Amino acid sequence: SSTNIMEFGDRFLQVKQNGLMMGMPYENATTIGYNRASEKVELTSFTNMGTGMLYLSGSYDKLTNKATVSGQMANPTGGEDIMVKQVISFGMDYLVIENYDKRENGPEKKTMQYKLTRKK
Numbered sequence: 001s002s003t004n005i006m007e008f009g010d011r012f013l014q015v016k017q018n019g020l021m022m023g024m025p026y027e028n029a030t031t032i033g034y035n036r037a038s039e040k041v042e043l044t045s046f047t048n049m050g051t052g053m054l055y056l057s058g059s060y061d062k063l064t065n066k067a068t069v070s071g072q073m074a075n076p077t078g079g080e081d082i083m084v085k086q087v088i089s090f091g092m093d094y095l096v097i098e099n100y101d102k103r104e105n106g107p108e109k110k111t112m113q114y115k116l117t118r119k120k
Contacts, residue, residue, distance in 0.1 A: 041067040050076040093118040
């Protein structure tokens with residue numbers, strides 16, 4: 001399940017998720033906002049599955065209503081850096097977050113997708 005709330009004067013979207021991932025309890029907190037100074041979409045995220053925080057930044061396309069953000073994180077299982085990209089699709093009744101990882105010398109691959117829809 002997910003709770004999505006606009007906070008701080010509707011400047012930031014706070015996404016909190018609870019559920020099971022690979023049969024284990026899962027919690028995630030993600031904050032997404034547009035930084036007027038840098039003119040970039042910025043995202044922070046952390047989960048109960050690891051001890052690191054993810055920071056991504058990128059652009060927003062008004063025509064498609066999508067943000068593409070990227071950065072790097074330490075692989076919780078091996079410690080090496082992984083390049084991460086997320087494509088976030090915004091709608092009135094949905095939010096889709098697609099996650100892509102790229103390891104050193106490897107191809108980019110889709111690793112996860114969240115499909116959040118408004119409960120009616």
